[in-house]
Amino acid sequence: MISRRQIIIGTASALMAPGLCFAKKKWDVIIVGSGVAGLSAAVSSLQSGAKSVLILEKSPVIGGHSIVSTGYVSAVDPKRQKYKDSPELMLENMLEIGGHKNDTALAEIVCQRSFEIINWLEDVGVKWEPTLLQTAAGLFPRSHISNTVRAGYDYVMALNSYAIRHGAKLLLNTKVESLITEDGRVVGVTASLGKDQSVPMYAGAVILATGGFTANVEMRTRFDPRLGPEFATTANPFGNAYDGATGDAITMTEPLGAALKDAQYIQLIPxxxxxxxxxxxxxxxxxxxxxxxxxxxxxxxxxxxxxxxxxxxxxxxxxxxxxxxxxxxxxxxxxxxxxxxxxxxxxxxxxxxxxxxxxxxxxxxxxxxxxxxxxxxxxxxxxxxxxxxxxxxxxxxLCVHFCCGGVRFNKNAQVLRKDGSVIEGLYVCGEASGGLHGHDRMGGVALTSAFVFGKIAGKHSISQTA
Ligand SMILES: Cc1cc2nc3c(=O)[nH]c(=O)nc-3n(C[C@H](O)[C@H](O)[C@H](O)COP(=O)(O)OP(=O)(O)OC[C@H]3O[C@@H](n4cnc5c(N)ncnc54)[C@H](O)[C@@H]3O)c2cc1C
The missing domain is CATH 3.90.700.10 (Succinate dehydrogenase/fumarate reductase flavoprotein, catalytic domain)
Structure with missing residues (x-):
């Protein structure tokens, strides 16, 4: 069992960085949130040539829901699967479970690139179990899991240590409150560094990887009025843990005219x-x-x-x-x-x-x-x-588990307005995003999607800012 203290010690170098001095420079990319979507974006942007990457995390620890997740990662895997599978079959399964309400083109990208993600994570340090499982909410045995009993933790730690080793900076206890725009383009964020201390931080691109809104009762009842405070969440079933899943990507992007997709579909676990x-x-x-x-x-x-x-x-x-x-x-x-x-x-x-x-x-x-x-x-x-x-x-x-919808995005993970146009300089990935899952999510594919679109966001954001 890993304590929060150990997690904090694991990122001690990042903790010591003074937030105010980070506010003075312009970053290639600022990533908001340190779950697997944000950390995948960080690793991918570094691998794509980013020289300065800043990860901002409002909680005192890294990892969000990712770190407590069971860790099933759905992927087509010609190396480990001993039966016939294909990205086309995986897509069919996603669409069937999603009630065909999914954005098919985006879901197809997840399925097509799922095996690439398994190999990429292996290169970053994840070790996979040789046998694949079928999750309760899956239709086919394609769930990968790392070879310890703390799979979600493993993914977060592998990505985080790669990112920090390769020069990313991480600030904990730093909540991004709003986005800064110039001529319609997002050029930075305003972040609170603690009591009464709010500072602007500038970047070539901002990637929102803030997770879902299961912990925000006001927001979840806005989208599904049945899900009031009487329901606990699977990330915090006893109500005694910190949970940052408060839908901050929605709060920050709606004033910019961003579109939402499928936010009314909130997955429950019975x-x-x-x-x-x-x-x-x-x-x-x-x-x-x-x-x-x-x-x-x-x-x-x-x-x-x-x-x-x-x-x-x-x-x-x-x-x-x-x-x-x-x-x-x-x-x-x-x-x-x-x-x-x-x-x-x-x-x-x-x-x-x-x-x-x-x-x-x-x-x-x-x-x-x-x-x-x-x-x-x-x-x-x-x-x-x-x-x-x-x-x-x-x-x-019932426990509230997962937000199937969120901020609408395109194949490059760029945030879209209601008219379909791109908000330049702004990306979204992971559970904060909406469109992939339709009305229900296939087991193990939340993590796959967070890895795939985190990786895409990291790379594309750098290609636009170089
Ligand atoms: C108990 C449990 C088990 C699960 N098991 C599986 C599984 O086996 N397979 C699967 O596919 N999915 C699973 N899921 C779902 C999956 O874990 C999540 O969808 C996924 O981890 C979300 O990743 P993310 O990076 O988008 O968000 P998160 O991991 O939630 O990270 C978001 C981070 O952003 C931070 N943040 C939010 N707002 C701000 C802000 N304004 N400023 C700074 N930081 C901010 C949060 O504090 C958080 O740390 C599970 C979920 C739970 C709760």
């Missing part, structure tokens, strides 16, 4: 505690009345939408003694996230559900599970009935 299984077939979901309301084999998006319509926007996940529960069972029982009961009656009483209703729900389900058919909700996979005590059950609440 499982963040009470469910024990990580596979389909061994459990059922019931609402607070003890009734099923959705197919347990549906997508996260469909399950989340169905949960939003339930009383209290919660559900119970129920399994029994026959399923494979994984290593978390002991700890979940200990802190009562998951409960155990020796009969349906006892379970119903703990859940405050009418016993006859829950009995009927289970009887009906078990009858269908025995013949592998669900005429009511059309579940497509059954591994067992739920009939052998003890029963295990836990409450599940």
């Amino acid at each position: 499982f963040w505690g009470g469910r024990l299984l990580d596979y389909v077939g061994g459990d059922i979901f019931v609402n607070k009345h003890g009734k099923r309301f959705v197919s347990e084999s549906a997508s996260w998006k469909e399950i989340s939408e169905a949960v939003l319509k339930q009383p209290d926007k919660e559900m119970w996940a129920i399994t029994d003694s026959q399923s494979r529960k994984g290593a978390s069972l002991g700890i979940k029982l200990m802190n009562q996230v998951v409960r155990k009961a020796n009969s349906v009656q006892e379970m119903a009483s703990i859940m405050h559900v009418e016993p006859s209703v829950l009995t009927q729900t289970l009887d009906t389900y078990n009858r269908h599970a025995k013949i592998n058919e669900d005429p009511i909700f059309h579940k497509n996979r059954f591994t067992q009935t739920i009939s052998v005590p003890p029963y295990y059950f836990g409450i599940e609440r």
